[in-house]
Amino acid sequence: MHKPMLSRRGLLAQLGCALPIVGLTANAWAQGGPTVTPRQTEGPFYPRQKPADIDNDLTAFGTSSRPAVGDQLTVQGRVLDRSGNPIPGARVEFWHCDTHGTYHHVGSDGQIDQYFQGYGEMLTDVEGHYDFRTIKPGIYPGRACHIHFKVFAPGHRPLTSQMYFDTEMEANLRDGIYRRLSEAERKAVTLSTSSRSGRQSSIEGQLDVVVA
Numbered sequence: 001m002h003k004p005m006l007s008r009r010g011l012l013a014q015l016g017c018a019l020p021i022v023g024l025t026a027n028a029w030a031q032g033g034p035t036v037t038p039r040q041t042e043g044p045f046y047p048r049q050k051p052a053d054i055d056n057d058l059t060a061f062g063t064s065s066r067p068a069v070g071d072q073l074t075v076q077g078r079v080l081d082r083s084g085n086p087i088p089g090a091r092v093e094f095w096h097c098d099t100h101g102t103y104h105h106v107g108s109d110g111q112i113d114q115y116f117q118g119y120g121e122m123l124t125d126v127e128g129h130y131d132f133r134t135i136k137p138g139i140y141p142g143r144a145c146h147i148h149f150k151v152f153a154p155g156h157r158p159l160t161s162q163m164y165f166d167t168e169m170e171a172n173l174r175d176g177i178y179r180r181l182s183e184a185e186r187k188a189v190t191l192s193t194s195s196r197s198g199r200q201s202s203i204e205g206q207l208d209v210v211v212a
């Protein structure tokens with residue numbers, strides 16, 4: 001069920017090279033170690049019951065061959081301790097609304113994309129990597145575009161937080177949950193993205209998560 005979606009090598013090949021990841025890490029640590037990922041509210045939409053399919057590809061629900069609606073998005077990074085050591089075997093949970101702004105598995109009666117999985121989870125690999133394939137979340141009133149996540153790392157307190165997009169800074173700065181973070185904390189929850197246009201546009205986001 002916890003299938004690795006992209007190998008490390010495959011992922012770097014897709015990104016073009018390893019430099020952006022190395023550069024980000026070096027920048028974060030140049031100022032005295034990585035910023036611990038801030039805790040943020042779980043919100044009311046954590047699944048009441050987890051779906052039958054909980055793998056790390058949210059664009060394909062169950063056995064359906066029809067993909068979720070929306071811009072394809074890949075999110076990847078590592079789970080690290082506050083010294084920057086990767087943590088293997090950490091469970092990363094990931095949930096967000098569909099392209100219509102509707103959360104699944106919470107009894108919602110809004111317009112719903114039945115082909116979107118809504119929630120997924122996976123274990124980090126031996127180098128602490130996680131990766132999810134999904135779609136860019138829709139928008140719902142009062143919030144910037146965001147993804148909820150939890151990390152259960154062995155020997156660490158569970159972390160609940162949210163991630164945002166570096167392409168949505170205007171909306172992020174209007175979002176009350178984002179605004180209450182310090183500048184360093186905002187960086188620690190903002191995906192570094194690159195995008196490709198084509199028949200269907202796709203976005204690649206990168207974010208390391210640091211647990212206390």
Ligand SMILES: [Fe+2]
Pocket residue numbers: 043045143146148
């Ligand atoms: Fe939310």
